[in-house]
Amino acid sequence: MANEEIRIWGIHTTDEALFLHDNIIAIGWKEFGDCSKLEPTREAYKNHYIASYPNGKKGAVATSAGMLYRFVHEMKAGDYVVFPSKSDRKINIGLVESDFIYNPTADLYVQQRKVKWLKHLPRTAFSQGALYELGSAMSFFLIKNYADEYLQALDKGFKPAAAMNEPDETVAATAEDIIESTRDFILKELSKKLKGYALEEFVADLLRAMGYRCMVSPQGGDSGIDITAYKDELPPRILVQVKSQDSDIKETTIQSLKGAMREGDYGLFVTLSNYTKNAKKYLENTPIIRGINGTELVDLILKYYDQLGDKYRKMIPLKMVYIPVPENE
Numbered sequence: 001m002a003n004e005e006i007r008i009w010g011i012h013t014t015d016e017a018l019f020l021h022d023n024i025i026a027i028g029w030k031e032f033g034d035c036s037k038l039e040p041t042r043e044a045y046k047n048h049y050i051a052s053y054p055n056g057k058k059g060a061v062a063t064s065a066g067m068l069y070r071f072v073h074e075m076k077a078g079d080y081v082v083f084p085s086k087s088d089r090k091i092n093i094g095l096v097e098s099d100f101i102y103n104p105t106a107d108l109y110v111q112q113r114k115v116k117w118l119k120h121l122p123r124t125a126f127s128q129g130a131l132y133e134l135g136s137a138m139s140f141f142l143i144k145n146y147a148d149e150y151l152q153a154l155d156k157g158f159k160p161a162a163a164m165n166e167p168d169e170t171v172a173a174t175a176e177d178i179i180e181s182t183r184d185f186i187l188k189e190l191s192k193k194l195k196g197y198a199l200e201e202f203v204a205d206l207l208r209a210m211g212y213r214c215m216v217s218p219q220g221g222d223s224g225i226d227i228t229a230y231k232d233e234l235p236p237r238i239l240v241q242v243k244s245q246d247s248d249i250k251e252t253t254i255q256s257l258k259g260a261m262r263e264g265d266y267g268l269f270v271t272l273s274n275y276t277k278n279a280k281k282y283l284e285n286t287p288i289i290r291g292i293n294g295t296e297l298v299d300l301i302l303k304y305y306d307q308l309g310d311k312y313r314k315m316i317p318l319k320m321v322y323i324p325v326p327e328n329e
Contacts, residue, residue: 006151007079007147008142008150009075009081009082009142009143010082010083010136010140010142012083012136012138012140013109013139015108015109019085019092019115020085020092024109024112024114025083025096026110027071027109027140028110028111028139032049032111033048034104035068035069036072036100036102040069042065045065045068045069049061049065067138067140067141068111070140071100074142078095079095080095081093081094081095081096082094084123089122090122091120091121091122091123091125091150092119093117093150095116096113097113098113099113118154121160122160125160126149126153126160127149127170129170129171130146130149130170146170167327171324172325174323175323175324175325175326178323179323183298186302186318187272187298189315190272190294190297190316191244193315194244196244198244199244199272201216203226203227203270204227206304207227209304210307212231212238213230213231213232214229215227224257224259226240226242227239227242229268236266237264237265237266238268239257239261239265239266240269241257241270243270243272244271244272245272246272246273248273248274248279249269249273249275249276250278250279251282254275254283255282257269258286261288266288266289267288269283269289269292271291271292272294272297273293273294274294274295279291301316
């Protein structure tokens with residue numbers, strides 16, 4: 001098979017015995033029935049998924065139906081598959097040996113294919129980047145970025161990454177991917193769960209975590225000021241305006257905050273999005289007003305997360321973990 005035609009799939013399961021002892025790879029969705037009886041189009045799979053799981057989450061339709069479609073129609077005999085087993089922390093690489101098989105007698109994993117396992121290697125044999133890609137949240141996916149590394153692992157002269165005694169050049173990219181994924185998650189949760197007045201309350205809670213005393217303006221007020229904050233009992237006063245809109249903030253919107261400020265006041269503008277070019281220039285020329293965009297807001301959330309109220313930590317659930325970084329950091 002030409003090198004550019006070789007496809008390597010990643011797959012996860014909770015039934016490791018089925019995979020490793022019975023030489024079967026499979027995905028679930030038992031209520032979906034026999035995939036091979038459907039019209040071979042993604043749209044047909046989506047419609048059938050909705051009919052099979054009427055109470056399922058709408059956001060899962062495209063992803064789940066897409067995995068089923070790819071397992072049946074895009075995976076081919078002769079493709080490679082990589083399966084990380086948790087019980088022994090091994091990376092198992094195999095060759096797909098059959099077309100799609102529907103097994104209605106299976107307890108859970110009814111969508112199946114036969115596989116011949118070629119190698120069972122320790123996780124330490126692979127770069128951090130290859131392991132990170134294999135850790136996809138999806139049950140079934142195409143490995144793209146580190147496909148060559150998994151293919152090389154099948155060579156007789158393959159040397160595990162740990163035996164090379166060289167710095168892992170993928171660590172930096174992996175760490176950045178993890179950080180960016182966390183940032184994306186926080187911003188999505190804010191955009192989804194905190195609109196309008198709810199975001200004002202959240203920003204006030206964040207400012208309190210940073211050591212400010214805050215008073216949120218009553219809903220429906222026409223002053224243009226959402227939060228009034230003080231660092232202590234004395235001036236200066238900080239007037240805060242919060243916007244949850246998806247579009248970038250214009251210069252005129254920031255000018256409305258400036259118009260509500262008195263002499264000696266400072267202004268703070270907080271948005272989940274960003275600022276237009278003219279708005280950024282206006283902020284640069286108006287040092288008494290600080291603008292915070294979505295990215296900067298996420299930075300502050302990460303820095304003061306432990307001091308946020310229980311309500312918001314439950315809304316944005318994060319877990320403190322250590323991640324590998326390049327040696328020079």
